[in-house]
Amino acid sequence: MEVVKEACSETGFFQVVNHGVPTPLIDRAFQVSTHFFDLPADEKLRYSSGSDAPLAPGYNRQPVHPPYRSEFLLMFSPSSAMTNIYPANPPHLREVEEEVFTSLSKTASLIEGIINDCLGLPSGLLKEFNSDRSSDFLMAHQYFAATEGQTNGLTPHEDSNSITLVFQDDAGGLEVFRNGEWIPATPEPGAIVVNVGDIIQVLSNNKFKSATHRVVRPGGKSRYSYAFFYSLPPEKWVEPLSQLTEEVGELPKYRKFQFGEYLELKRKGIFNPPKRPQDIIHVTHYSIN
Numbered sequence: 001m002e003v004v005k006e007a008c009s010e011t012g013f014f015q016v017v018n019h020g021v022p023t024p025l026i027d028r029a030f031q032v033s034t035h036f037f038d039l040p041a042d043e044k045l046r047y048s049s050g051s052d053a054p055l056a057p058g059y060n061r062q063p064v065h066p067p068y069r070s071e072f073l074l075m076f077s078p079s080s081a082m083t084n085i086y087p088a089n090p091p092h093l094r095e096v097e098e099e100v101f102t103s104l105s106k107t108a109s110l111i112e113g114i115i116n117d118c119l120g121l122p123s124g125l126l127k128e129f130n131s132d133r134s135s136d137f138l139m140a141h142q143y144f145a146a147t148e149g150q151t152n153g154l155t156p157h158e159d160s161n162s163i164t165l166v167f168q169d170d171a172g173g174l175e176v177f178r179n180g181e182w183i184p185a186t187p188e189p190g191a192i193v194v195n196v197g198d199i200i201q202v203l204s205n206n207k208f209k210s211a212t213h214r215v216v217r218p219g220g221k222s223r224y225s226y227a228f229f230y231s232l233p234p235e236k237w238v239e240p241l242s243q244l245t246e247e248v249g250e251l252p253k254y255r256k257f258q259f260g261e262y263l264e265l266k267r268k269g270i271f272n273p274p275k276r277p278q279d280i281i282h283v284t285h286y287s288i289n
């Protein structure tokens with residue numbers, strides 16, 4: 001518990017094992033995503049939604065980034081009203097991804113509970129704050145091998161949701177910013193990287209940190225990863241919890257905002273990076289000075 005508390009307050013990033021997602025399932029997840037991403041481009045494009053929404057289910061290439069950088073397959077909860085697009089090839093892809101989704105949901109809920117207790121909150125409070133799981137989503141990524149002078153996979157960012165779980169293959173490349181340095185999250189077979197997001201930073205009134213992280217593409221081969229976003233519905237309002245502000249005599253460090261409004265501002269930063277770093281929106285946009 002102390003270790004998690006320290007990790008959450010210093011970087012917002014840690015790796016877990018014995019997390020409940022079976023290693024053979026993780027292996028199968030990589031097998032189906034690799035199989036799919038290896039298909040010819042025109043076949044993959046058949047599973048694209050055709051929508052220009054930034055988070056559309058199905059096959060996506062980041063719209064404004066060079067196409068050789070990364071591509072991904074996105075799905076929402078199998079039980080939500082969102083219509084997922086499942087590639088027909090490999091045939092068991094849907095079954096595997098749904099199992100991964102269900103398993104990661106359980107692990108995220110468990111980790112949410114641990115974070116809740118590390119913050120000293122009444123048991124189950126974070127779960128109660130948001131038990132609507134309809135906006136969670138899973139992304140299977142392929143990042144193409146680095147080319148000369150082009151190693152960027154994902155530029156430094158914080159995740160806007162509450163908790164992200166990542167598993168990456170042995171190519172590595174995921175890094176977290178800590179004390180002015182980029183620290184690689186060393187790939188461990190079967191391990192899951194836990195990434196605290198902006199919502200936990202706000203709810204905790206900065207007690208826990210939303211991790212600044214990036215992906216560096218390795219040379220020589222593609223990198224595969226899965227990221228599961230434990231999120232909130234866009235209409236949800238967010239502000240520092242009273243248990244961590246007025247009840248302990250601290251002033252809130254953020255003003256109240258609606259999650260969807262923040263996503264809109266932020267997506268411009270992720271999918272269309274502004275030229276100047278100071279124009280990228282962070283959750284500190286809502287800071288009270």
Ligand SMILES: O=C(O)CCC(=O)C(=O)O
Pocket residue numbers: 139141154159166167168174213215225226227
């Ligand atoms: O691919 C990864 O390892 C991490 C992905 C990530 O940070 C993101 O999608 O926000």
Ligand SMILES: [Fe+2]
Pocket residue numbers: 157158159164213
């Ligand atoms: Fe991220």
